[in-house]
Amino acid sequence: xxxxxxxxxxxxxxxxxxxxxxxxxxxxxxxxxxxxxxxxxxxxxxxxxxxxxxxxxxxxxxxxxxxxxxxxxxxxxxxxxxxxxxxxxxxxxxxxxxxxxxxxxxxxxxxxxxxxxxxxxxxxxxxxxxxxxxxxxxxxxxxxxxxxxxxxxxxxxxxxxxxxxxxxxxxxxxxxxxxxxxxxxxxxxxxxxxxxxxxxxxxxxxxxxxxxxxxxxxxxxxxxxxxxxxxxxxxxxxxxxxxxxxxxxxxxxxxxxxxxxxxxxxxxxxxxxxxxxxxxxxxxxxxxxxxxxxxxxxxxxxxxxxxxxxxxxxxxxxxxxxxxxxxxxxxxxxxxxxxxxxxxxxxxxxxxxxxxxxxxxxxxxxxxxxxxxxxxxxxxxxxxxxxxxxxxxxxxxxxxxxxxxxxxxxxxxxxxxxxxxxxxxxxxxxxxxxxxxxxxxxxxxxxxxxxxxxxxxxxxxxxxxxxxxxxxxxxxxxxxxxxxxxxxxxxxxxxxxxxxxxxxxxxxxxxxxxxxxxxxxxxxxxxxxxxxxxxxxxxxxxxxxxxxxxxxxxxxxxxxxxxxxxxxxxxxxxxxxxxxxxxxxxxxxxxxxxxxxxxxxxxxxxxxxxxxxxxxxxxxxxxxxxxxxxxxxxxxxxxxxxxxxxxxxxxxxxxxxxxxxxxxxxxxxxxxxxxxxxxxxxxxxxxxx
Numbered sequence: 150x151x152x153x154x155x156x157x158x159x160x161x162x163x164x165x166x167x168x169x170x171x172x173x174x175x176x177x178x179x180x181x182x183x184x185x186x187x188x189x190x191x192x193x194x195x196x197x198x199x200x201x202x203x204x205x206x207x208x209x210x211x212x213x214x215x216x217x218x219x220x221x222x223x224x225x226x227x228x229x230x231x232x233x234x235x236x237x238x239x240x241x242x243x244x245x246x247x248x249x250x251x252x253x254x255x256x257x258x259x260x261x262x263x264x265x266x267x268x269x270x271x272x273x274x275x276x277x278x279x280x281x282x283x284x285x286x287x288x289x290x291x292x293x294x295x296x297x298x299x300x301x302x303x304x305x306x307x308x309x310x311x312x313x314x315x316x317x318x319x320x321x322x323x324x325x326x327x328x329x330x331x332x333x334x335x336x337x338x339x340x341x342x343x344x345x346x347x348x349x350x351x352x353x354x355x356x357x358x359x360x361x362x363x364x365x366x367x368x369x370x371x372x373x374x375x376x377x378x379x380x381x382x383x384x385x386x387x388x389x390x391x392x393x394x395x396x397x398x399x400x401x402x403x404x405x406x407x408x409x410x411x412x413x414x415x416x417x418x419x420x421x422x423x424x425x426x427x428x429x430x431x432x433x434x435x436x437x438x439x440x441x442x443x444x445x446x447x448x449x450x451x452x453x454x455x456x457x458x459x460x461x462x463x464x465x466x467x468x469x470x471x472x473x474x475x476x477x478x479x480x481x482x483x484x485x486x487x488x489x490x491x492x493x494x495x496x497x498x499x500x501x502x503x504x505x506x507x508x509x510x511x512x513x514x515x516x517x518x519x520x521x522x523x524x525x526x527x528x529x530x531x532x533x534x535x536x537x538x539x540x541x542x543x544x545x546x547x548x549x550x551x552x553x554x555x556x557x558x559x560x561x562x563x564x565x566x567x568x569x570x571x572x573x574x575x576x577x578x579x580x581x582x583x584x585x586x587x588x589x590x591x592x593x594x595x596x597x598x599x600x601x602x603x604x605x606x607x608x609x610x611x612x613x614x615x616x617x618x619x620x621x622x623x624x625x626x627x628x629x630x631x632x633x634x635x636x637x638x639x640x641x642x643x644x645x646x647x648x649x650x651x652x653x654x655x656x657x658x659x660x661x662x663x664x665x666x667x668x669x670x671x672x673x674x675x676x677x678x679x680x681x682x683x684x685x686x687x688x689x690x691x692x693x694x695x696x697x698x699x700x701x702x703x704x705x706x707x708x709x710x711x712x713x714x715x716x717x718x719x720x721x722x723x724x725x726x727x728x729x730x731x732x733x734x735x736x737x738x739x740x741x742x743x744x745x746x747x748x749x750x751x752x753x754x755x756x757x758x759x760x761x762x763x764x765x766x767x768x769x770x771x772x773x774x775x776x777x778x779x780x781x782x783x784x785x786x787x788x789x790x791x792x793x794x795x796x797x798x799x800x801x802x803x804x805x806x807x808x809x810x811x812x813x814x815x816x817x818x819x820x821x822x823x824x825x826x827x828x829x830x831x832x833x834x835x836x837x838x
Contacts, residue, residue, distance in 0.1 A: 265299030323404025
């Protein structure tokens, strides 16, 4: 008992030790992430051409660490690393020389601290950077940076890496004051490629020398360009430019003023729109994804509009159709009704340029999901064109019709044989022989009924078809248009005007009939406008143009554009039937034909089979009955032969009796050839189809 109790105590002690070790292990990991690395200063403004220092500090937060691996990233187009200063550092041993790359903008540092260190503000190193160009510069730690605990396990203790951001600007003006009416803000991007610069000095000058180039800091030559105080540069390329100017006074040149100009006249790169699950979907809330890039100024934001191509009745829905909304990818659309839509995405860069992409979307009923304008879609894998669908359908109907016709012919043949008591040829032959012998030998009577069947199948194959103050202003710019739509989709057009709240008149002409439709709409405060027609257009080609109108003054007409309205719906007065619905109706008709043809084939096949089984049974019975009859005849013939044999024993028989004996023997041999089959009585039966 004492040994058992002692074993339990030892067991509990071991469990307690294991539990405490586990708790210590968990707590060691929970408390391991404690170190912080940071840059100082974390922010600031520095002028182009100057240098500044950044210090890298380590805070171990009461932990002992013995190694660091630091990876820093800086913008190489804006900053240039002059050198690190590692003469004063908490690192005792550099496991590898610091790696500095001004092309990729990456710094790599790896160092060891023998015995470990516990510090709240330990200096690892200092960096000296030179400012190359204006803008914002972010110096950040990469994710693979590590600070290792002095625990013999190399546990990563890095808890936080504090990045920094710096503002890089041009030096303050040392010469004339420079302004621009076309590009006033030196930090912004503009799409205007024509630059107007003006300058002035506080006192009289004898001349100016200036230059425009891509160098942030440059000094114009000492040759005077005259005393004019403005200059115009036309058709400047895209990029960042710097204007440098100095003034000449009393034979001496003054300081230089630098002015930066950012130009981006190109829209973002072309991009596509992805719709999930697909552009033809039963989902009422598809997910819209989009992404693009910009070469110079960079992307600013995206704007999105979903235009319904169905007729809209409520004023609220019409009003909602007028606006673009700012969106991010992926974008979950609002709940959409069944129908067709155009998704318009505009990607704007920081200069205000935008790239527009349009994607067509169909929200369909699940029952209509496999139907497309090109054919039947099989599980999203491939599409069978409508021509092949109709050919296959007609072919299947013809095959099923033929099979049904054969069944029906079989049914009617059996029925005809039953009504006319027509035996198969071999039975007829047996019956004839039996009747002959029955008459000859007074045999039994047999009554027979024969059954026959056939199928007559008919099916039809359907054919398939489904004056105020004059001001100068230009015409409205057309940027968005539904060029190729169907006559079951709504037409829309949009663009920009030179002024806000300007009336835009849209003209739509049918060249065949000469009929011209005009509608007006007012642009918003930004000059954007969008017109959405309130009815479907008839199929055909149309010519389109627009004019702006301010008070009673009209702008010149815009360039004419052509749109094509395809015929995808049949119109009966005010009613419209789309080809998709027409295809559905035809498919339903084909299904009804299939059901009718198959049901008739099954009906005739079933009844023909039942009658054939009964007929076969009765034929067997008839054959057995004939066999019985022949057996009786054989018995009678054998009896007569026995009589003749007795006569032969007592006396000589005559030639006539001899011939009769020979005939009887011949008849017995012939009868034996029929007796081998099982034949029974055929019951007389009335068959009604």
